[in-house]
Amino acid sequence: MNIAGRIGQMSGAQKGIAGALVAVLVIGGAGATYALVSNGSSKSSAAAPTATATPSPTASPTPTATPAPAAPPPVNPLTGTGTVPTGPVIAVKIDDTAPGRPQVGIDKADIVYIEQAEGGLTRDVAVFASQKPIAGYIRSTRASDPELLTQYGPIVLVASGGGGDSLKILDASILHPYIQDRGDKGFYRVQRRQSTYINVVLPLSKVSVPGAGKAKSIGLVWSASGAGLAATPVATSLSTKVGGTPVGFTWNASLKKYMRVINGNIQRAADGAVIATPNVIVQFCAVSPHPGDIDVNGNPSQYTHSVGSGKVSIFRNGHRIDGTWSRPTINSGTTYRDAAGKPISVTPGGAWVVLATNGTPLTSR
Incomplete structure (x- = not known):
């Protein structure tokens, strides 16, 4: 007899118990738990599973790029200040003797060199880029000028003329000669009591080459910072010689x-401006007689060798920094380093470079 028939012969109480057993046996194997109710039927007491929401990923904020600081605008490399000049660089040979003073426009030059001529006398080479004033009093070139100025590139060299082989050497260089004796335009003479022949001037704004x-x-390192100067000697005055001057x-x-002081007198340009500079560079060089250019008195011109290396003393901010200079080739700029081998910086605003012979005394205090 099957299970259903047996249950049919039972009493009511027996049927209830049997039903519960059957339910447990049949359904319990499936792993579910049931409870009996008064009418003998059964319902699940397990709660329906609750769905758990999967959290959405949180987007990481996009980092904001920090803009790089703007590069400072370029400045005039010959002064370390002001905008880069757009016109040509013009070097001018200017008289540096008593009859040639007061000089014209030299206070507006970016860089000025004092160099030997002959017979112990000096001449200046004034380099103009920022301003193009009337300049004078213009004199003749010397054989060593192309060597000195080639570090600037193919600039203009203004001169009244040139003795001996000076013009031949100039013509063979990368410089652009602008020579009065060759008929280049713009030169004129002025009446002055100091001299009847040292009187040639030229408006540089008219020069077009x-x-x-x-x-x-040209190798100068410009910096307004005076860091480290306190450890260098104070130098509120300096004295040396170029040739016999x-x-x-x-x-x-x-x-x-x-x-600039000559015989105790502060020098002024023709316009009354004090001739002054933030930096004086005393650069000691080999100097030798140049037999290719001899003046009417039998004095050979002096050739200043500006390619090579040697001692230097740089004066800035009332202090003196001693070191060395180096210019390995004629096309190279000139670099200056202190005793530790670090570059010597100069104050923005231009410089005067005194090209003294090796071994010349230099005093400062």
């Missing part, structure tokens, strides 16, 4: 410049 070079670095400068704290 196709292909003339523009301002570029005394050269001196005195520091003016108000101007923050060294003023």
